[in-house]
Amino acid sequence: MTEPLPEPPTEPLSGDPRTDSAGVCPAEVFDGASARRHGVMVRGDAAALIIDGPDAIAATVAWSAIERIDTWPDAILLGRSGRPGWRLKLPLDAPAAILDRLPRQPRFGRLIDRFGYFKSLACLALASSLIVAAVIKAPGWLAPHIPTAWENGMSDDAVGDLAENTCHTPASDAALASLVARLDRDAAAQHLPPVHVELLKLDLVNAVALPGGRVLVFDGLLHQIRSPDALAGVIGHEIGHVRLHHVMQAVLRQYGLSLLLGGYRSNVTSAMGQMTALRFTREAETDADSWSRARLAAANLSPLPTAGFLASLESENGGPQMGIAAYLDSHPDPFARALAFRAVFDPSRAYDQALDRNAWSAIVNACADDVKAKPWTPFFG
Numbered sequence: 001m002t003e004p005l006p007e008p009p010t011e012p013l014s015g016d017p018r019t020d021s022a023g024v025c026p027a028e029v030f031d032g033a034s035a036r037r038h039g040v041m042v043r044g045d046a047a048a049l050i051i052d053g054p055d056a057i058a059a060t061v062a063w064s065a066i067e068r069i070d071t072w073p074d075a076i077l078l079g080r081s082g083r084p085g086w087r088l089k090l091p092l093d094a095p096a097a098i099l100d101r102l103p104r105q106p107r108f109g110r111l112i113d114r115f116g117y118f119k120s121l122a123c124l125a126l127a128s129s130l131i132v133a134a135v136i137k138a139p140g141w142l143a144p145h146i147p148t149a150w151e152n153g154m155s156d157d158a159v160g161d162l163a164e165n166t167c168h169t170p171a172s173d174a175a176l177a178s179l180v181a182r183l184d185r186d187a188a189a190q191h192l193p194p195v196h197v198e199l200l201k202l203d204l205v206n207a208v209a210l211p212g213g214r215v216l217v218f219d220g221l222l223h224q225i226r227s228p229d230a231l232a233g234v235i236g237h238e239i240g241h242v243r244l245h246h247v248m249q250a251v252l253r254q255y256g257l258s259l260l261l262g263g264y265r266s267n268v269t270s271a272m273g274q275m276t277a278l279r280f281t282r283e284a285e286t287d288a289d290s291w292s293r294a295r296l297a298a299a300n301l302s303p304l305p306t307a308g309f310l311a312s313l314e315s316e317n318g319g320p321q322m323g324i325a326a327y328l329d330s331h332p333d334p335f336a337r338a339l340a341f342r343a344v345f346d347p348s349r350a351y352d353q354a355l356d357r358n359a360w361s362a363i364v365n366a367c368a369d370d371v372k373a374k375p376w377t378p379f380f381g
């Protein structure tokens with residue numbers, strides 16, 4: 001005897017979100033004010049896009065206020081008029097009730113319709129040369145306007161997999177956080193996204209600032225530097241690169257054309273794997289040092305240990321010591337930098353200490369103490 005076959009379902013099986021009768025799909029919102037991404041549910045009706053999520057994020061946004069910023073391989077990035085920096089990342093398979101109402105990606109089609117082919121070609125040639133000129137000139141004024149969400153996405157793509165290579169213990173995290181808070185204490189009042197400083201398990205003397213407000217201090221530097229106040233000076237310099245928008249300027253300068261032509265995901269990710277590939281201008285280095293000196297002074301920390309660390313990078317006979325090539329490569333001219341830090345030392349002032357002995361040793365030993373942290377293996381090419 002054979003069992004009767006089950007009745008076929010009378011309603012189509014759900015699964016294709018575009019035919020989901022509820023028309024709801026998950027998305028991510030960046031409010032433009034902080035680095036956090038908020039998971040939300042979105043749906044569309046005739047008048048508006050409805051965003052359900054935390055109170056501060058939930059919104060009903062009229063379709064006329066929705067702007068299409070970009071289309072990525074896996075998502076559509078939307079903006080909102082009157083809310084600079086606000087971004088909504090929508091999956092490509094969002095319900096039709098949303099996708100069909102989105103503004104189209106801007107095209108050149110209308111230009112050709114209006115002016116004719118050859119005039120349009122001339123316009124495009126002019127536009128291309130303007131774009132090339134802009135790419136050369138733009139980084140300085142463009143960098144501060146890169147949306148935080150975009151920068152964070154770039155950082156996640158480029159260095160997100162370093163989680164297992166960074167060293168964390170409760171004591172070292174607390175010590176670093178307190179040091180960063182002292183150096184960058186205006187950030188919260190100015191509603192700036194936080195800077196995340198982490199220790200990278202890599203025996204190389206260096207520290208780098210990355211997109212998305214990330215700063216990595218290499219374990220090798222902690223053993224070379226020998227002073228919490230000098231570490232404050234070095235971290236202050238890297239935070240200065242973030243706050244003065246040098247990181248995005250460097251990204252735009254080095255990858256600007258490929259960013260414009262192909263989107264950052266395909267072009268920058270592999271290149272950014274070499275984190276030390278980002279080069280700042282001499283002017284940016286000088287400005288980051290000035291930023292660091294100002295913050296050391298505001299935190300009542302002496303600039304002398306930083307001067308001492310920088311001077312130590314030049315050996316007695318003028319040549320660089322072993323093991324510090326990476327730092328010197330990305331931060332040239334340590335002797336002139338040391339002099340500038342020394343020059344602002346005030347012998348009449350009673351300076352504080354950046355960290356007490358326990359907090360300092362927690363930072364120095366973090367990579368040895370965090371047994372889960374794996375040494376980072378840089379890849380070249």
Ligand SMILES: [Zn+2]
Nearest residue numbers: 280285288331
């Ligand atoms: Zn620098």
